[in-house]
Amino acid sequence: KAGVTQTPRYLIKTRGQQVTLSCSPISGHRSVSWYQQTPGQGLQFLFEYFSETQRNKGNFPGRFSGRQFSNSRSEMNVSTLELGDSALYLCASSSPGVGEQYFGPGTRLTVT
Amino acid sequence: EDKVVQSPLSLVVHEGDTVTLNCSYEVTNFRSLLWYKQEKKAPTFLFMLTSSGIEKKSGRLSSILDKKELSSILNITATQTGDSAIYLCAPILGRNNDMRFGAGTRLTVKP
DSSP: OOOOEEEOSEEEEOTTOOEEEEEEOOTTOOEEEEEEEETTTEEEEEEEEETTEEEEEOSOOTTEEEEEOTTSOEEEEEOSOOGGGOEEEEEEEEOTTTOOOEEOOOEEEEEO | OOEEEEEOSEEEEETTOOEEEEEEEEOSSEEEEEEEEESSSSOEEEEEEOSTTOOEEETTEEEEEETTTTEEEEEEOSOOGGGOEEEEEEEEETTTTEEOOOOOEEEEEEO
16 A cells, blocks of 8 residues: 655745645545644644544644545645744544554755 | 653663653543654654553564553663654544644664
């Protein structure tokens, strides 16, 4: 089975721009979660989608949004980028009710 | 507010040593706890613990959950340089896949 894939792997943007990251879960997994990882804050939960609906949301401003498509692929959008948004963005997928999540390789976003 | 604390934050040992990593949690609607190993990129799944007192084992790694003490430990015996990584624990909350990660323990194994 192919693992979780994320695109792009690396991205450089300037302040004020917006960015869209993509995540394709493992085949058959319907839950996709997004995390932000920074050296100072560790892994922080952004949101989780299941069957095209956002089920959970972490404590991030409204500039961070996401969606999930009918094929379970998910996108995450960050608008009006700030320097502090520079981070590794990870998505993880899981089967319903199983619990363990499998992570993609991440997208490293640098905001200059 | 949910809280997950891992200790120590950082650990340096030599090959062959045994290490114990700790994870304590104060969360609502605890369901189970996961351990992950993160090297350069994405975390890779190690264990999922749901029942108290039942040890999960995989090679030189083992882990156990103590629901009374709201904690879990991860043991690594006969450490190797390839065990060098950040080890993360994450309780799963509620019915959905809502996870809260600890800050991690950075383990360095020297030859």
